[in-house]
């Protein structure tokens with residue numbers, strides 16, 4: 022089996038408990054389910070057949086590459102928050118230099134048969150830097166976050182360099198079909214990219230496959246997990262609504278709290294009968310855009326608890342820490358509603374974990390934002406607009422009154438999607454498509470609009486050309502069908 026070299030900004034040590042963070046969890050699942058894979062190595066430590074290596078960052082690099090360009094430019098723009106992006110802070114130079122460091126470290130470790138799989142927005146330029154260093158192996162890139170509409174992407178000053186870097190990959194994998202459409206549009210608008218008949222995109226004389234591969238989970242690890250001894254506390258007859266997120270402005274937490282407050286106002290009969298438990302550990306605290314969210318949430322939960330709470334009932338349990346991973350399944354399973362309402366999310370694995378944890382005979386109901394990538398697959402969840410507070414409050418009521426047979430039907434359909442598209446299938450289909458794309462790789466042999474000189478040279482090489490080339494300004498039209506060309510170009 023060929024070695025798979027997985028490169029990401031953060032990896033999870035499989036020997037330790039998981040941390041909150043989607044990419045690390047997704048990659049850990051791949052390594053658990055796929056034996057013999059290798060990881061990018063700088064300092065090699067071997068464990069269970071996999072090699073894990075890390076490249077430590079300096080304080081300046083962490084500040085400008087990670088907190089700066091990655092999380093103060095790319096993250097907000099890709100989540101449609103141009104207002105939070107810091108374009109003029111000069112982060113791009115360090116973003117490039119860290120990527121160059123990754124490329125240098127990796128270059129020495131790559132073997133001829135390796136397949137290279139690079140993850141997420143921190144490392145967009147890495148593929149092109151490896152190509153420049155002479156790496157010809159298959160290189161694929163997977164973006165875990167959403168692709169914004171083209172007009173939003175174009176606001177990034179370095180958009181052209183980013184487009185160019187992406188074309189170095191054999192395959193770019195995205196979470197949803199909507200992301201694929203956005204990226205193709207971006208290539209058209211930014212660098213006159215063209216769609217070829219085989220569906221690939223041509224730009225900068227290169228051809229690139231762009232496809233969607235929705236990230237999945239390992240459902241068995243949730244469905245079969247045995248209950249913990251100290252199981253998730255039951256709450257005196259009240260039904261739990263659960264939220265599990267990182268504390269991030271993209272997760273729509275203030276709107277979620279407002280919707281819950283509005284629900285209690287609108288449906289007084291549910292007071293004392295429900296609680297909202299929200300886990301939201303802080304991330305990226307030193308990024309300016311994150312400083313207000315915690316205060317905002319504390320103020321909102323304080324207000325709602327003050328307004329509706331009783332001596333023996335607190336409506337919102339806001340927990341400012343990670344949910345313990347070994348108890349996640351019990352927490353999800355003991356919650357009547359999973360409330361997942363990001364304003365924008367690449368996928369949202371938490372919603373899949375919630376569903377996989379349910380009791381098949383008495384499952385809870387997931388409520389999911391239409392702006393989470395998962396909504397493209399989980400159509401049997403209650404899908405809501407996270408900006409519409411009233412609609413979310415109504416969805417809470419609909420979930421609470423939903424009868425058991427409908428809950429079971431929805432659960433079965435949701436589980437069949439989650440089982441079919443699990444993390445193993447995600448990795449297998451990405452890697453198979455990457456290998457196929459790399460096999461077909463050829464730099465565009467002829468320019469998409471052949472020059473007169475090229476056309477004449479071609480003619481000279483064709484001794485018995487049945488039809489002569491009509492030379493002149495419109496020569497390319499008379500040259501017959503070009504390889505790979507189509508009306509879509």
Ligand code: ADQ
Nearest residue numbers: 041042043044046165266267300343344367368369370371
């Ligand atoms: P995240 O933005 O981190 O991931 P998500 O998909 O929900 O979001 O993944 C979170 C993972 O971390 C899950 O396994 C979850 O259990 C865990 N997690 C999140 N919050 C937690 C908490 N409070 N306590 C404990 N565990 C927590 C990014 C993208 C997503 C995309 C993933 C994977 O932003 O859109 O789904 O990568 O591609």
